[in-house]
Every structure is written in structure tokens, then in C-alpha cells.
Amino acid sequence: MTLSKGSYPGMMVQAPQKGNGVVDTSMMINQVKSGDIRAISRLISMVESGDLEAGAILENLGPSTGQTETIGITGYPGVGKSTLVDRLAAAYRAEGKKVGILAIDTSSPLTGGAILGDRIRMQSHSLDEEVYIRSLATRGHRGGLSQATSSAIRVLEAAGYDVVLIETVGVGQEEGEITTVAQTVVAVVAPGLGDEVQAMKAGLLEVAHLVVVNKADREGADTTIRDLQGWVSQVVATVALRGEGIGSVKEAIAAHQQQIRAASHANV
Template sequence: MTTGSSIADRVLAGEVRAAARLMRDLDDRQPGAEAALRALFPRTGRAYVIGLTGAPGAGKSSLTDRLIAHHRAQGRTVGVVAVDPTSPFTGGAILGDRIRMQDHALDPGVFIRSLGTRGHLGGLSRSTADVVQVLDAMGKDVILVETVGVGQDEIEVANLAHTVVVVAVPGLGDDVQAIKAGVLEIADVFAVNKADREGADRTVRDLQGMLELRRTVIGRPGEHDAAHHFELAEPGLAAQDGTWEPPIVRTVALRDEGTRELVAAIDAHRAHLEEGGGRRARDTARARAAFVAVLRERLVQGALERLEAEMGRLDAVAERIAAREADPYALADELAARLRA
């Protein structure tokens, strides 16, 4: 059996097959995969992570494809994590994103991995962060994370990416979608894709109006904090004095229009973070979110094992609760108290 350290060594050497196997094992929660991830961890933290999120049908995959091409033209290696809906029949990812990115399939400087959501809310698979770590360890300069497109639950990407691009599109009620999704909180850049369609001007005006409303409500410039939550800037600061307001870029991904401007906006945000110390703050926020996620998983697993040992299997306990023979709140309190003891 291949040890975690040997797989990690092969990943660090850039071996694609080893990386693909590790990503699969991490997604399947296979024994030994975590050991390899631990071995890789000290060699991560160098890649720049860009998240693309937005409503289904906004053209995120097409934009991702164009961003890959741009970065490759600049000599950068690229990793892509495309989170697809999970098939209700096979439990695997519906690989639509890979189909749309076939132009890069044979490029050794590009690694594309599709993941199924496995029923996970938030727009990301539970294994997305792990796969990003593997791509980082492989030496990818830029990692693009494309979310599944599930509306207002799709904000977890803010805990993973340095720069979040929110993709809107005319004709899908994006003004309403934007408000519901809280994208004013997480967007670093807005891309109005399919901007050749009727209604693009209105979509841009809606986004501009919401940004203006935000400035009016708070009364002075604001800024995203490390976790992409919006907070007030220091009194007296103006936008030109160092705060960041998300730019709005029009794109037509299928014709490669606006891609250069979108990349320029992303690069400007990256420079903004690196010059002002914001990248370190976001790395800390990412680490906090990842640690809490791992801790939560450990605690839940430990609680379920304790439950089975002392109160019976989860299904049996659930049957008692459904029959109103047990109080779920009392059982949870009892179990939590035993775990704390």
C-alpha cells in the first residue's frame, strides 16, 4: 500500500496521476488520504485562489475557460476546481464543466478537477478546500474555483478564495439574485456576462445602484474584511485612499470579449491585497474557516460514534424521535455533556 508520504512526494514532483488519485481519495474520504494531505500542508500557501460564483446559466464555466487561456498565455500554471451538481443516480459529478474546458485538457500546465456537491449546500463540495491544497502543493500559480451555482447558499467560496468574482447575466433577475445572495458582501469583482444581450445596461445599473446605496447607507467608504464581510472604513477615508470598491466588468465569454478587462480587475484587486496586507489577513481567514470545518467534522464524527455506543445507531434513535418517544433536544444535551466530560 502506498504511504501518505510517498504520494505526497509524487504530488510535489508534479506527478499528475498521483495528484488525481489523491484528490479522488480525499473526495471519497479514503484512509491514508489525510496523511498525504498533512505531508503536503507545509508546502502550500503560494497559489492565488480566484473564486467564480453566480446564478446557474450565468456562464461561469465559459468565463473560467477564458481565464485559463489568459493565464496560460502569461506563462502561469493553472489549477481548476469545478464543483458540479451531483448525479442523483450515480452520486458522482455531472461533468459539464470538463466538457466546456476540453481545449485545455492536453495542456500539461493545466489541471482540471470536477467535484460533485454530494448534497452539500453552500455551492462547494466538502472536499473543495482539500483539492485546492493539492493543486497548491503541485505548484499551480493560479487556482480557479467555480461553484455549482445554487443562488443564496453559494457564498462559501468567500472563505476559500483571495478574490471572488460574482458573475451576473441579463434576463435572470440578477438584481434580485444579488440581494438574496448577499453578493455585496462577498464580491470583489462583478462580471456582467453575456453583455451583448438585451438588458445588460439594466443589470449594470442595478449593481451600480446597490453599490451606491451601500455608500449612502453607511455614510462613508467601506471595505471588505478578511472574511469578505463588509465593514466600515476608518472615518475620513475616501475610496481613493485605499479602500476597495468592486468594479463592474462587461464580458461576452463565448467571444472572448471583456476577458482582458476582467483579468485586469482581478489583478488590481490582488495588488490591492498584497500592498495593504490584505492577502495575509485573508489567508488567516481561510485558515480559520478550514480549521473550524475540520474541527466540526471531527466533533460530529465523535458524537455519532458515542451515540451509537451508548444510545444505539442513529437510525434507531431517529425512529424513537419520530415516534415522539425521545426528546431530540434532551438527547443532544446529554450527548454533548458526555463529550465534554
């Protein structure tokens, strides 16, 4: 049916189509709050693409409860972030917690996006409905990604996720941005990253609440650990590939979470 200009009173006028359909704001809010995966994904996609309507929907999700633990996992490419995230997610799931994983894709438009997401999706949790995994990429202005990430966290919080793990590659200009979106920042390093670790001392390692030396099965792990002690408050060794040390990482994260919660109560 096409609507002519002279449409008569009472005629049903179709709402404007947006993207792949009409957005019913209140329905979407209800669906997100009830944990509907499709609604969650759709809202995060709107946030990611900078859809103006997304902002209004986010506001209607209600105030942030602060109940969701947000944990940033960051470090150089290949140090084992995804493997660690996968193991941590399993550990939180074992406690019955609802877990969200956001893989932040900072790859350049030239190399194409969603590389992290594809890789992370191959891990064991893709079949577990209680683990929501998704990659996030924005091609816009600087800072856009952290805004999109914060908004995605808001969505997951409203949907009742207890823990959100955020994987980012900790290199480049925007490495510090993780501290603005995650409550607890875990920097991951691996043996053999001599110069890179030196460079990180002036950046990421300074803002990290916890440093994980992964691939502790590799030669040189002891040296890396010793080199870091003294620089950072806490170092935990892991072999994420075999699930070793995951409990210690989780405990250290919990200790930091407790600290920040105690501090925020003291400020009220």
C-alpha cells in the same frame, strides 16, 4: 499466495490493499510535489471520498505557501461561468502560469454527479497539459464540499499551480461557502436575470469582490450593468464567448489579489 495464521518470522506480509492499490504515503507526496498528474488526481479522489489517510498526507505536504491565487467563479446556471473560466485559463496560460480548474458539482444525488466536469472537459484546454481540470462532488454532510475543495486547492498548491479557478453554481444554501475557499470571488450574471439579480443582491453579490455581466452582447446588458452599479464595488462587462473583456476581468482580479496580499503583509 495466501497467508495462514501460522506464518513464520521473516515472511513478507502484504500491506493491506486500499481501494485500487496500496498507498505509499511518502511516494505520493513526492509525486504530487513534482506535479505528477496521476498522483494529484489520486490524492484529490481520496480527499473527495473522505479517505482518512488523505488528511495525514495533506499535513505532510507542508504548510500552505499562500502563493497560489484562488479565484471563485460563481453564478446562476447558464450565465457563462465555464466559458469565462476557459478564457481566463487561456489568459493565465499565455503568461506561462500553471492553471488548475475545479468544477464544484452541487447537483443533487438524484440527478447524478459530475455534470459540470463533463461539460467543462469539452472546452479547449483539455489538451493542454498545463491546465488541470477536474470536477469535485461530495455526497456527505453540509460543508463537506468546501472542505474537499480547500483540500484539493492545497494539493494543487503543493504541486506548483499558480492559479486555481473554482467554478460553482451560485444558487442554494451553500452559495456563501465559496468565500471560505477562494480568495477572490467573482459573481457572474447575465442580462435577463431580473428577479435572480434582485435575489442575489441580498446574498452573493454582497460577498463578491467583482461582478461580471457576461453575455454583454445580449439585449438588456446596459440595464443590468446600470442596475448593479452602486450596489457592488466593481462591474465588468464581458462577452466570454468571443473573449471580450477577459483582460479587464483579469486586471480586476489582480487588483484584488494585490489588496489581500498587501493586507496580509501588513498583518505580519
